[in-house]
Amino acid sequence: MPNIRKKLSHLYSRxxxxxxxxxxxxxxxxxxxxxxDRLLEDAKNREVLDIRLPIFMQASKKGNTKMxxxxxxxxxxxxxxxxxxxxxxxxASSQNPLLERMTLFWHxxxxxxxxxxxxVSKSYINTLRTHALGNFGDLVLAIAHDPGxxxxxNNQQNKKGSPNENFxxxxxxxxxxxxxxxxxxxxxxAARAFTGWRAKNGVFEFSKxxxxxxxxxxxxxxxxxxxxxxxRIILEKKQxxxxxxxxxxxxxxxxxxxKMQVQELADxxxxxxxxxxKLMRTIFESEWFYAKxxxxxxxxxxxxxxxxxxxxLQLKMDDQKSLLFIxxxxxxxxxxxxxxxxxxxxxxxxxxxxxxFRLNFxxxxxxxxxxxxxxxxxxxxxxxxxLRKKISGTMNLSPIMKQLKNMEEVAIYSTLKDxxxxxxxxxxxxxxxxFTKHDTKENYVKTVILRLMSLPEYQMC
Amino acid sequence: MNRRxxxxxxxxxxxSLFVPQFLSxxxxxxxxxxxxxxxxxxxxGGNDGLNTLVPFQNDLYYQKRPKLAIPKNKVLRVTDELGFxxxxxxxxxxxxxxxxxxxxxxxxxxxxxxxFRSMDIWHTxxxxxxxxxxxxxxxxxxxxxxxxxPHRALEVDDALVLALKGENRSGFAASDPAKLKRAANNRFLxxxxxxHDHDHEDNVEYLYKTLIDTQSSADxxxxxxxxxxxxxxxxxxxxxxxxxxxxxxITKDSNTKIYYINMSGFDTHVYQNNRQSRLLKQYxxxxxxxxxxxxxxxxxxxxxxxxxxxxxxxxxxxxxQGTDHGTANNVYFMGGKLxxxxxxxxxxxxxxxxxxxxxxxxxxxxxxxxxxxxxxxVDPGDVLLEKFKPLGIV
Numbered sequence: 001m002p003n004i005r006k007k008l009s010h011l012y013s014r015x016x017x018x019x020x021x022x023x024x025x026x027x028x029x030x031x032x033x034x035x036x037d038r039l040l041e042d043a044k045n046r047e048v049l050d051i052r053l054p055i056f057m058q059a060s061k062k063g064n065t066k067m068x069x070x071x072x073x074x075x076x077x078x079x080x081x082x083x084x085x086x087x088x089x090x091x092a093s094s095q096n097p098l099l100e101r102m103t104l105f106w107h108x109x110x111x112x113x114x115x116x117x118x119x120v121s122k123s124y125i126n127t128l129r130t131h132a133l134g135n136f137g138d139l140v141l142a143i144a145h146d147p148g149x150x151x152x153x154n155n156q157q158n159k160k161g162s163p164n165e166n167f168x169x170x171x172x173x174x175x176x177x178x179x180x181x182x183x184x185x186x187x188x189x190a191a192r193a194f195t196g197w198r199a200k201n202g203v204f205e206f207s208k209x210x211x212x213x214x215x216x217x218x219x220x221x222x223x224x225x226x227x228x229x230x231x232r233i234i235l236e237k238k239q240x241x242x243x244x245x246x247x248x249x250x251x252x253x254x255x256x257x258x259k260m261q262v263q264e265l266a267d268x269x270x271x272x273x274x275x276x277x278k279l280m281r282t283i284f285e286s287e288w289f290y291a292k293x294x295x296x297x298x299x300x301x302x303x304x305x306x307x308x309x310x311x312x313l314q315l316k317m318d319d320q321k322s323l324l325f326i327x328x329x330x331x332x333x334x335x336x337x338x339x340x341x342x343x344x345x346x347x348x349x350x351x352x353x354x355x356x357f358r359l360n361f362x363x364x365x366x367x368x369x370x371x372x373x374x375x376x377x378x379x380x381x382x383x384x385x386x387l388r389k390k391i392s393g394t395m396n397l398s399p400i401m402k403q404l405k406n407m408e409e410v411a412i413y414s415t416l417k418d419x420x421x422x423x424x425x426x427x428x429x430x431x432x433x434x435f436t437k438h439d440t441k442e443n444y445v446k447t448v449i450l451r452l453m454s455l456p457e458y459q460m461c
Numbered sequence: 462m463n464r465r466x467x468x469x470x471x472x473x474x475x476x477s478l479f480v481p482q483f484l485s486x487x488x489x490x491x492x493x494x495x496x497x498x499x500x501x502x503x504x505x506g507g508n509d510g511l512n513t514l515v516p517f518q519n520d521l522y523y524q525k526r527p528k529l530a531i532p533k534n535k536v537l538r539v540t541d542e543l544g545f546x547x548x549x550x551x552x553x554x555x556x557x558x559x560x561x562x563x564x565x566x567x568x569x570x571x572x573x574x575x576x577f578r579s580m581d582i583w584h585t586x587x588x589x590x591x592x593x594x595x596x597x598x599x600x601x602x603x604x605x606x607x608x609x610x611p612h613r614a615l616e617v618d619d620a621l622v623l624a625l626k627g628e629n630r631s632g633f634a635a636s637d638p639a640k641l642k643r644a645a646n647n648r649f650l651x652x653x654x655x656x657h658d659h660d661h662e663d664n665v666e667y668l669y670k671t672l673i674d675t676q677s678s679a680d681x682x683x684x685x686x687x688x689x690x691x692x693x694x695x696x697x698x699x700x701x702x703x704x705x706x707x708x709x710x711i712t713k714d715s716n717t718k719i720y721y722i723n724m725s726g727f728d729t730h731v732y733q734n735n736r737q738s739r740l741l742k743q744y745x746x747x748x749x750x751x752x753x754x755x756x757x758x759x760x761x762x763x764x765x766x767x768x769x770x771x772x773x774x775x776x777x778x779x780x781x782q783g784t785d786h787g788t789a790n791n792v793y794f795m796g797g798k799l800x801x802x803x804x805x806x807x808x809x810x811x812x813x814x815x816x817x818x819x820x821x822x823x824x825x826x827x828x829x830x831x832x833x834x835x836x837x838x839v840d841p842g843d844v845l846l847e848k849f850k851p852l853g854i855v
Binding site: 115348351352356431 | 634
């Protein structure tokens with residue numbers, strides 16, 4: 001069994017984006033169960049993403065001239081980039097890691113592409129945040145009401161007499177019960193039930209005129225169903241709990257599922273009437289979550305990697321554009337998943353280009369941030385000078401230095417290694433010593449962190 | 462010298478050596494060692510096909526595009542009804558020499574007018590209601606796992622397109638082999654690559670493997686690409702530089718088979734003619750030299766160049782001297798071994814439109830099927846996951 005520090009690192013890397021050395025020390029002195037309680041308790045504070053958007057963003061597009069409308073959409077697009085970076089910064093600075101983690105998970109699940117409209121993006125993110133650890137049924141309903149999703153999956157065009165099936169299909173296939181557990185007829189009937197669910201001026205509106213009030217037969221039941229009924233019927237099926245539990249397991253525990261454990265989760269989830277909090281508690285409190293095969297065996301998503309480094313190094317970028325640039329280079333841009341199925345993750349994050357960027361990323365950060373690092377890693381060339389313009393900021397390593405105050409090199413190395421690398425490390429300290437600076441303690445700490453972050457093993461969580 | 466060093470120093474560090482052929486279980490298709498090259502040029506943004514290959518005899522064309530239509534006397538005529546945009550003189554010459562095939566009205570059922578989604582459909586070869594996570598060329602790479610070379614499919618870019626991502630194998634991205642070599646082979650990364658041989662967990666192993674593959678490919682591509690005076694004779698545009706890199710590799714018999722480049726900027730909602738002319742000229746000027754180069758080096762018969770865009774544009778021009786997102790479009794092939802050079806099929810029918818858009822008559826997956834079967838030598842069904850009748854392109 002892994003020791004408490006190892007368990008805490010694992011818990012915080014999966015339920016959040018890593019743990020600071022200071023917190024690791026504090027939390028290892030108290031029982032794990034209390035830490036888990038606290039994580040879940042904190043997540044009840046469903047703080048929304050509070051980014052102020054200029055007031056005109058919220059104004060109706062109507063009544064403006066063509067020129068004005070064009071300006072408006074350009075503004076909305078620019079502001080949308082700000083929403084993206086505000087979200088990343090929130091993840092990196094939040095004291096409520098589980099809420100951030102769950103919100104990101106649901107973004108991949110209820111994947112929405114929103115490139116052009118900051119107002120829509122913000123309200124979608126906050127829909128996820130509000131229900132991230134609440135009731136799954138409420139979350140699905142809120143998503144069905146979400147103006148961004150209504151637009152993205154064409155429910156705006158879903159009218160009595162000419163139904164658009166896009167939303168209904170993805171609701172069944174990707175959001176709830178999964179392919180193979182419904183018939184084509186069910187998609188058609190569900191689409192009818194969601195007719196008239198539209199967005200107007202950025203808020204949900206039920207249009208009686210467009211709604212089909214006729215009888216529908218859905219998953220074996222017949223009635224004058226509306227959207228709420230469809231969601232209710234889907235949730236009655238145990239398969240929905242199995243589908244979600246499987247996805248949650250793959251994301252939080254292991255891509256390779258253990259059927260018994262997933263079944264256990266699905267049972268708990270179903271019995272609790274789809275309490276997400278209960279589902280997550282069951283995972284974090286289980287013994288198997290901390291089994292060796294589940295620790296350090298997942299490839300970090302680009303957001304994991306970036307937010308994790310921002311937290312660890314207390315990294316702040318000078319320009320928010322840097323955050324977008326890094327997401328692009330690593331292959332995951334928030335609010336811009338490849339499609340409604342979200343990111344496929346795992347090995348799919350990795351190709352030669354993204355891997356090289358990952359392995360050189362820390363080097364770039366350490367050189368481009370104002371750190372006065374005297375060691376010059378090999379990357380210093382034109383490419384870095386170009387990157388320096390795109391990625392620059394400040395970092396603060398003093399909290400780390402404080403924790404390592406009374407330690408010698410050997411202890412420093414093993415503390416940092418155990419903290420940053422979740423898996424077995426083949427490279428010996430002696431070998432790493434060739435690539436670290438030994439003139440001052442501060443330089444040693446900096447270069448060890450830099451080198452550890454440049455390892456393939458650091459890509460794991 | 463350990464095994465890793467040995468492999469590196471002898472230039473043999475490729476994963477194909479780590480997997481004995483008899484274990485791979487794949488010998489049906491494989492990569493035919495026929496030295497054939499496929500070059501794909503992607504026009505991102507939705508190129509306006511009607512102003513590229515112009516239906517200059519069609520009154521409807523001039524009626525619907527009072528401002529944007531290419532005047533009859535400017536069109537570079539190739540048939541009684543079709544002719545090239547004035548910027549595409551090089552393509553007209555290729556047409557005359559029998560080195561060009563144009564397929565009209567290419568599309569797919571229930572077309573999508575979103576750039577990203579439609580590009581995904583072209584990349585994955587899915588239907589418009591399917592969401593696939595792998596690209597058609599990626600799945601082609603998957604097919605021949607026993608014969609794996611990381612840079613078998615090379616995208617001359619910093620990031621990899623979905624088309625080149627497979628389930629287990631992916632293409633390789635390198636905008637500049639020299640830059641890649643520097644990034645991949647710094648001292649630290651060389652050092653840690655030694656630990657490749659250790660016993661790693663599956664995902665960690667994958668990262669190490671990708672790293673050493675990248676390092677050996679970077680070395681390989683750098684060697685093939687260096688010391689060439691070619692760059693100077695190509696235009697200094699991005700596509701000029703990219704095609705020069707590709708020509709270096711092809712003429713030096715690189716074991717890369719598929720090359721992929723992207724040209725963007727074709728989303729011409731406003732003032733289309735200036736923008737499109739500029740882009741088509743860049744394309745024309747670079748491709749002209751590229752083809753000459755291949756001919757001079759006796760590679761034209763071993764090379765097939767395909768150019769496509771995610772959709773065409775609406776027939777009617779908009780109020781801003783541009784065009785909006787449309788549907789069916791042309792696909793262009795060049796090479797020395799075209800089966801049906803010239804204009805492959807009927808010109809677009811401007812009188813039978815679907816809501817103002819062209820109706821496709823050739824499913825793009827039939828084009829892929831032809832390339833897969835007749836050029837790359839694999840069973841298209843294994844890659845496209847559905848049966849499509851190959852079009853007689855090569």
